[in-house]
Amino acid sequence: xxxxxxVFIGAAGAAAASLQAPAVLGAGKPRVVVIGGGAGGAxxxxxxxxxxxxxxxxxxxxxxxxxYTCFFSNLYIGGFQELSDIGHSxxxxxxxxxxxxxxxxxxxxxxxxxxxxxAGGAKLPYDKLVLSPGIDFVDGAVEGWDxxxxxxxxxxxxAGSQTExxxxxxxxxxxxxxxxxxxxxxxxxxxxGPYERVSMxxxxxxxxxPTAKIIVADPKPKFSKMGLFQEGWxxxxxxxxxxxxxxxxxGNVSVNPDAMTxxxxxxxxxxxxxxxxxxxxxxRIAEMAGVTDGNWAPVNAADMSSKxxxxxxxxxxxxxxxxxxxxGFSANSQAKVCANAVRGALTGSKVFPAKFSNxxxxxxxxxxxxxxxxxxxxxxxxxAKVDGFISQTGETxxxxxxTYEESVGWYAGxxxxxxx
Amino acid sequence: MLAAAxxxxxxxxxxxxxxxxxxxxxxxxxxxCHQVGPGAENRVGPHLNGLFGRVAGSLEGFRYSxxxxxxxxxxxxxxxxxxxxxxxNPRSVASGTRMSYRGxxxxxxxxxxxxxxxxxxDSPSDIPEADxxxxxxxxxxxxxxxxxxxxxxxxxxxxxxxxxxxxxxGGDEGIPSIVYWPEEDFVVALHAYKNKQRNHPVMQMxxxxxxxxxxxxxxxxxxxxx
Ligand SMILES: Cc1cc2nc3c(=O)[nH]c(=O)nc-3n(C[C@H](O)[C@H](O)[C@H](O)COP(=O)(O)OP(=O)(O)OC[C@H]3O[C@@H](n4cnc5c(N)ncnc54)[C@H](O)[C@@H]3O)c2cc1C
Numbered sequence: 001x002x003x004x005x006x007v008f009i010g011a012a013g014a015a016a017a018s019l020q021a022p023a024v025l026g027a028g029k030p031r032v033v034v035i036g037g038g039a040g041g042a043x044x045x046x047x048x049x050x051x052x053x054x055x056x057x058x059x060x061x062x063x064x065x066x067x068y069t070c071f072f073s074n075l076y077i078g079g080f081q082e083l084s085d086i087g088h089s090x091x092x093x094x095x096x097x098x099x100x101x102x103x104x105x106x107x108x109x110x111x112x113x114x115x116x117x118x119a120g121g122a123k124l125p126y127d128k129l130v131l132s133p134g135i136d137f138v139d140g141a142v143e144g145w146d147x148x149x150x151x152x153x154x155x156x157x158x159a160g161s162q163t164e165x166x167x168x169x170x171x172x173x174x175x176x177x178x179x180x181x182x183x184x185x186x187x188x189x190x191x192x193g194p195y196e197r198v199s200m201x202x203x204x205x206x207x208x209x210p211t212a213k214i215i216v217a218d219p220k221p222k223f224s225k226m227g228l229f230q231e232g233w234x235x236x237x238x239x240x241x242x243x244x245x246x247x248x249x250x251g252n253v254s255v256n257p258d259a260m261t262x263x264x265x266x267x268x269x270x271x272x273x274x275x276x277x278x279x280x281x282x283x284r285i286a287e288m289a290g291v292t293d294g295n296w297a298p299v300n301a302a303d304m305s306s307k308x309x310x311x312x313x314x315x316x317x318x319x320x321x322x323x324x325x326x327x328g329f330s331a332n333s334q335a336k337v338c339a340n341a342v343r344g345a346l347t348g349s350k351v352f353p354a355k356f357s358n359x360x361x362x363x364x365x366x367x368x369x370x371x372x373x374x375x376x377x378x379x380x381x382x383x384a385k386v387d388g389f390i391s392q393t394g395e396t397x398x399x400x401x402x403t404y405e406e407s408v409g410w411y412a413g414x415x416x417x418x419x420x
Numbered sequence: 421m422l423a424a425a426x427x428x429x430x431x432x433x434x435x436x437x438x439x440x441x442x443x444x445x446x447x448x449x450x451x452x453c454h455q456v457g458p459g460a461e462n463r464v465g466p467h468l469n470g471l472f473g474r475v476a477g478s479l480e481g482f483r484y485s486x487x488x489x490x491x492x493x494x495x496x497x498x499x500x501x502x503x504x505x506x507x508x509n510p511r512s513v514a515s516g517t518r519m520s521y522r523g524x525x526x527x528x529x530x531x532x533x534x535x536x537x538x539x540x541x542d543s544p545s546d547i548p549e550a551d552x553x554x555x556x557x558x559x560x561x562x563x564x565x566x567x568x569x570x571x572x573x574x575x576x577x578x579x580x581x582x583x584x585x586x587x588x589x590g591g592d593e594g595i596p597s598i599v600y601w602p603e604e605d606f607v608v609a610l611h612a613y614k615n616k617q618r619n620h621p622v623m624q625m626x627x628x629x630x631x632x633x634x635x636x637x638x639x640x641x642x643x644x645x646x
Contacts, residue, residue: 405594412593
């Protein structure tokens with residue numbers, strides 16, 4: 001009973017439509033619970049519901065009513081998108097696909113009784129459970145920083161109010177002030193993400209605060225699309241970006257959020273805005289469900305099922321699958337393989353072989369887009385890279401513009417693939 | 421490495437299509453009556469932007485000859501092959517056309533001119549998808565490949581890899597729409613990527629690992645996704 005009420009609350013504006021939706025809870029249909037309504041979870045829920053045509057009862061658990069995509073959140077910082085452009089609601093998934101959208105946190109998974117408990121007290125039974133909770137941060141990863149400091153030194157690595165805050169802090173920097181990014185160690189979500197962000201921050205500062213400086217303290221010796229970004233920073237933002245890699249002590253960092261100082265390799269600097277992106281791990285619920293090994297949840301490449309429990313699937317950033325980068329594109333790709341397998345297991349529908357792909361676009365400056373991508377296959381041991389490509393340095397302005405336009409098309413494509 | 425391979429593929433495709441640079445010179449013969457490119461307008465003859473895929477005699481605001489409108493009504497559309505026939509001998513295609521041009525007999529020049537006009541038809545220019553810019557039926561694909569019957573159910577599953585970028589609803593900003601394509605066009609286009617005759621790295625990669633059966637399955641599905 002309680003669950004039913006929640007469903008209607010969750011469906012919000014779509015309540016009237018979901019009254020007519022065919023899904024009836026507990027009518028003996030197989031039940032799938034999906035935790036996390038992001039790139040992996042929303043896609044999986046939509047495909048399972050869509051392709052099973054009502055034969056499977058799908059519940060999606062997601063605390064937020066509006067999902068702000070991390071992808072394109074850097075473009076919001078750069079002034080190329082409004083925050084509202086990257087916000088998506090779950091109305092269509094509830095109304096048109098009959099998915100029970102429950103806006104709550106999952107706080108526990110009992111694998112013996114196959115029950116998910118929610119913060120609001122409800123318990124959801126499942127036959128198959130899909131986890132796509134994204135990331136959380138590793139405690140103590142950056143000396144001096146913890147979550148309580150996120151309003152002074154935002155991570156902005158989960159999109160929404162954090163991104164808004166970071167943008168505001170950048171815009172409020174004094175003339176000639178300093179912006180510092182503490183970049184994360186591998187593996188983390190969106191390998192080119194921090195560097196696209198540096199580009200977007202530089203783009204903003206160049207127009208409103210051209211004597212400002214950008215410092216990047218990086219624990220890595222090199223990073224994704226490094227040649228392309230460095231070429232772009234030289235072309236568009238000459239002298240603005242100081243990237244301090246591992247070799248120069250970029251990994252030896254502590255911060256003091258109250259004093260707004262950053263100490264890199266023993267040298268303390270006062271900064272005006274500071275973006276701390278700590279080391280990452282699977283979203284906490286994966287660990288609570290007991291499917292993690294170390295920071296991530298190992299999965300079987302053929303169907304994304306957990307190595308710890310055949311009735312649990314782990315998608316996207318939280319999973320440890322092999323060669324795919326942690327990206328929205330990857331999570332969406334994995335979700336479709338998983339949906340096909342889950343449907344096959346529960347309804348006997350045909351299961352086709354897994355196919356995975358990824359492409360990550362990044363924007364360096366106005367109309368200067370680059371991309372990197374690869375295709376992957378499932379082997380016994382992992383998701384293995386088959387073939388790939390990357391944009392080249394020195395490409396023509398027309399090609400870079402077309403690449404950017406393509407990314408805009410991709411954004412429209414993937415968000416409608418996720419949310420209907 | 422990759423860039424070099426890409427250029428080679430582009431050069432090869434351009435060869436089949438004719439040389440647009442050379443075609444620009446050939447176009448000097450047409451300039452008296454036709455405009456093409458940004459801001460082109462109708463003059464003595466209609467402007468030639470977006471010509472490929474256009475139904476003959478269909479441009480709003482231009483007064484065509486009766487003969488031309490009739491040709492359009494009976495299905496004449498501008499593609500590489502029909503343009504080539506027309507340019508070779510305009511009156512053979514529309515006997516009453518007012519275009520007073522004796523025709524361009526040199527096949528290479530015709531191909532060059534068509535390649536040049538094609539620059540103003542496809543958008544975005546790096547994505548030469550089927551209809552507006554297809555190079556007639558001269559694709560050299562093994563008839564056995566074209567004859568494969570695809571399994572639409574398998575195609576539906578495989579299509580989920582496409583819809584991450586190509587909108588299932590058919591939107592086409594930045595990335596072209598691929599729904600409701602004629603099956604054969606779809607097969608031809610994907611094989612052209614697979615064989616690197618079409619020049620787009622993402623599509624070359626995706627098509628490169630699709631088997632002939634998988635391409636047939638996708639074509640069968642996308643022809644009628646319902
Ligand atoms: C700045 C930035 C730029 C990026 N750019 C790109 C890009 O251009 N292209 C690209 O492909 N990727 C990009 N990414 C990466 C992409 O956003 C992630 O890889 C992707 O979102 C991962 O999907 P997911 O489903 O694993 O997690 P998410 O999309 O983060 O979804 C997880 C969801 O689970 C919910 N959740 C967590 N815990 C619980 C719980 N206990 N109960 C219920 N719900 C829970 C969360 O609220 C969240 O909505 C970018 C990331 C960042 C930070």
